Amino acid sequence: MADALNSVSTVKVGDVVKAEVLAIEDKQLTVGIEGTGVEGVVPLKELSTQPVDDIHTEAKIGDELELVVISTIGKDKENGQYLLSKRRLEAQKVWADIQKEYEAGNTITAPVTSVVKGGLVVNAGVRGFVPASMVADHFVEDLNQYKGQELEFKIVEIDATENRLILSHRAVIEASKAEARKEIFAKLAVGDVLEGKVARLTNFGAFVDLGGVDGLVHVSQISFDRVDKPSDVLKVGQEVKVKVLNLDEEKNRISLSIKAALPEPWDDIEDKAAEGSVLTGTVRRLTNFGAFVEVFPGVEGLVHISQISHEHIGTPQEVLSEGQEVQVKVLSVDPSAHRLQLSIKALTEAPAGSNDNNNDQPRRNNSNNNRGGRGRRNEGSHTQIPAEYQQDDSGFSLGDILGDALKDAAKD
Template sequence: MSENSVNPETMADALKSVHQVKVGDVVKGEVLAIEDKQLTVGIENSGVEGVVPLKELSTQPIDDIHNEAKVGDELDLVVISTIGKDKENGQYLLSKRRLEAQKVWADIQKEYEAGHTVMAPVTQVVKGGLVVNAGVRGFVPASMVADHFVEDLSQYKGQELEFKIIEIDPAENRLILSHRAVLEASKAEARKEIFNKLSVGDVIEGKVARLTNFGAFVDLGGVDGLVHVSEISFDHVNKPSDVLKAGQEVTVKVLNLDPEKNRISLSIKAALPEPWTNIEDKAAAGSVLEGKVRRLTSFGAFVEVFPGVEGLVHISQISHEHIATPADVLKEGQDVKVKVLSVDPDAHRLALSIKALTEAPEGASEENNQPRRNNNERSNNRGGRGRRGEGSNNHTKIPAEYQQEDNGFSLGDILGDALKDANKN
């Protein structure tokens, strides 16, 4: 046999080894050339070439095509279409990305069936939710991002989060994920643990998670408890955001636990020292303090001298001159200086005076400082108790803590001439 002759058996074997390439086939391709936007590959055992566009190289973003392959590399590819009409010498459009995606979909399907979660970075914030890269494109509806309303979703861009698979349909490239479900499951477990170890009265550390108009939610370690605005401070608080900020560490006391409703009521002020502690040192009799008028009544003004500590300035202690009502000379929110007449720590009572800090005008008398009742009030009380609803119901109601006679002024001082009239009648 001459050197130029061809062995029939060798030719037959070669022809058998060449197979026809069809769309959908998974093939091996050897990288023959690398351009900026594509690879040229030789399809194994086919005698034909194909191209892999840059976007079909990977499920991940590509900065430089040369980092993905080099000449001589063998790649697993899937045939996605033909290029041109010359079947003998025609080229094929190939994809490495779609082959990877098929494997990713298969893996995600297994995780879904097993009830597992997946980790994925947030790549985009779009109208209605988040787009994530789970190897394939996944979508998180806005309602499934968190366990509370989030106004600005842009804070999640770039974050890698854990998701529960809600819906999967590889044929439609549809993957719906939920981060909220992961948070709720985690909190349910943490809540169970928290409720088992917490008791009413416990004082614990927490972190302000978020603020609302009615209070602050404090994270106790995966579970939030509510500090109502009235429980933030002994001082008056208009808005929680005036005194607290998200992320702030706080000490709280457990007021109530309701496992059935998953509610924990907390207090910041209850974990603080009691405001009346050592009040006899802070507000000793004879001392002068600065305060703010908090409430006005017919019999006097309540002045806050320390957060959570109010004292009574009886109407007879407001001015050297006679006044009909405290509102004639004072208003709520007004800053005043007061002198402590007496202090009773056990009864949480302070007797205060404004007029003691001012000089009495010439000719002023104590009698002018007592509240007087008009003739109609006097006539209504004549004849004893009278009909039901008359008589005693016309007396000014005094808070219980001030209905004693050792507070720097007597009960008669509080009631003024009203008590004298009652005795006459």
């Protein structure tokens, strides 16, 4: 008995001991500490650094385990027991291994086990934490997408005594992209057309992965048609063909265009919008002198105010609104100048008794004030084009905008 009591005193908290498995219960192992004649308990949670569903997969009776003493149970040393842990001993070795990787500048790979406020928790053999700002190289709204994934991390901070391990996946991404960026910039040139995959979407455009490096397709470069939000026409993961518009290696920027890689919208316009054909289009812009109607994505034609209605109107806004769908007749087409002259009224009959004989001529003012000479111009005359429209950027000349009204003015 005296020898047994003396042997108990030799076991201290923190000691690493060998022990034999004597009994297995649902939530713990009972072990005999070698060379001491006393027993100890290993709780289920102290068996492994990994989650354990079935205790029988971790040990069987007669197994010899290496354990660390973490506390005593009870005050009676003669019948007392010790609380032991296999997990903490494994963790000590894990911390030592991670410390070596940290000092060598290496990365580690670990699965994401949970998402908590402010970041991710990973199992690197020990608990590691990834702040939200270190998860990716862009803002991530929902971190749950990373749960269960095995990711590569750079070790940012390690303190085994405080069980503190801070990791960064963003640093790994940035390092990988920096290397890929060098290769991309070395082989890319402005004007190149290549395949890419939509990596993410924002309100201002789409980032396309070119093979480890993202280029930006501004919303204005997605389509010849009008695009309000990139997500309306593109999906993450979608493969797209893009053309390189600009390369700025100093700022690590690649400007891309999807629409520039598409066929020119004015190609074969004489076939698509032959003179005399009837098309359906959308009113895109209204000015004092007429309406610009988009008949194909990227192709707009002008409906002069004199070609909108058989009835007299002061402004196009009286009968048309932006976004309205209308049918138009093609009066003339000029592919080289990218011009289409269109008419809405040519598709309707003139009201009975109207002076408009539907000969595509703008109405003239026949009031008594203008008889017998030049007279004064009607205040509503369509030939009074504001200065800001005299150099319109639509591709239409002043003559196109005024139409045959110039001829009428010359006759007055």
